[in-house]
Amino acid sequence: MHKHRLLVKPMGFVSTTDCFVSVMCPYLADSKNNDANILKHIIASDNGQIKSWLQKDDVVIVDRGFRDSIDLLEELGIQTEMPSFLKKGQTQFTTEESNTSRFITKIRWVVESANGRIKTWVFFNHVMPNSQIPYIGEYLRIVCSICNKYFKPLSSGDPQEDQLLGCKIIYLCKQNNLLKEKIESENLHRIRSSSWCKIDAASVDFPSITEEDLRNHTLGVYRIKLAKSYVAEHVTENNDFEVLVHKQENNLICAKMQSRHVSARAYLLWIQYDEVTVLGWFCKCRAGAIIVGMCAHVSAVIWYLGYARCLNIPYCSGDDWTKYLTDARNMPDPEIIDESDDSDCIEE
The missing domain is CATH 3.30.420 (Nucleotidyltransferase; domain 5)
Incomplete structure (x- = not known):
């Protein structure tokens, strides 16, 4: 019941x-x-x-x-x-x-x-x-x-095409996540100012990709559908999106993405690329080591850097429905009463 x-x-x-x-x-x-x-x-x-x-x-x-x-x-x-x-x-x-x-x-x-x-x-x-x-x-x-x-x-x-996709998945199932091994063996998961430089994502020389290219990486459309809302939470009012670029390897970036399940949790992720395409990815979330597709955090960053910011139209984040709601925490300023103007005030 x-x-x-x-x-x-x-x-x-x-x-x-x-x-x-x-x-x-x-x-x-x-x-x-x-x-x-x-x-x-x-x-x-x-x-x-x-x-x-x-x-x-x-x-x-x-x-x-x-x-x-x-x-x-x-x-x-x-x-x-x-x-x-x-x-x-x-x-x-x-x-x-x-x-x-x-x-x-x-x-x-x-x-x-x-x-x-x-x-x-x-x-x-x-x-x-x-x-x-x-x-x-x-x-x-x-x-x-x-x-x-x-x-x-x-x-x-x-x-x-379905058969080719099946063969691709079977092949990838037997592969290791080489970027994960690199991050862990070289201690790159420890974010230090001596190794990483914070810049705006607009300055990253990331390869331009199509939606079809992204679907080939994600092996589906569900992660792509989530990307817009993920990115909307991390893009500022000035359309800034901060990432970290490795000082020795310019083709390796790091970003932090908020969990959509636990508000107090965020995950670091790394993406490696060249002039043409994305070479590898790794995220610290539960399924972040995957290479048969990718997690939603990685797909959101790739979607933004390789596709959304390359559009001719301005980037448009997801609908902000909160603007139609009232937050009781935002209390109005207390009204200031000037007692000198109170006609009922009696001086003794």
Whole structure:
């Protein structure tokens, strides 16, 4: 129960070609019915005859919410792939862990996109009366069948380009982050005035890149969509954006980016480049060692230096909605009353 509403939860299986294989529901949406427990129940009760179409050596891509059901799937001979968890005392994923997790999420995006299609149906995008609970499962299966039959594929790109992208990701997964190794081995993460010089980003001789070049680096568009809001928080009213340039290596810059999750936390990042393109990157955030794509902090800096500031139109930050709000902390100055003008004042 949440806000006096009974919540129900479906469990869907989606193929890599964005087709709904099966949908089981409705399940209760409480702590005892998390993703892992629901999957265990589906397998134990053979719900939807799952054991007839889920075969040995099949590969199942899951998110972190299914971690407690991994052992059961592996006992059935099913291969599972899931993003990594930070180990106790670990503050950052290794390059291999970051790369593998990005590889998994790159494949699993079809699940979120397919689920998003369900909400395009007005019936499922609103609160339903409790009297519809007995029929929700059938309604949902009908809608998913219609999506399979009549909706266009979510991925309608060039198959050859998709295959090249897959090969690129597989290759990058096996590589090390050379800039990370350089930063750590040469102690460049210690920002000293003897090694680094603070300048405005407008003075950095950064290569001009296109949005397509940036998509090739990020391996997607989500990070690019976040870049504008990230940069807007760091650009001053005079459109100044400060970075640090290494005194011995002019093609190596350092910047500090604010976390969008924790206001009191900021991350240092480094970017290496030449006259034509970006050569490497490393950030101190959890996924900052990644080279299969990049974190949002790095992509924001590259987006600004290589693309946004090179536009002919002035840089435009994200909409500042706070200008329409009143901050109670900004108290007006107290009114000063001159007692000499008080007609009721009586001198003794």
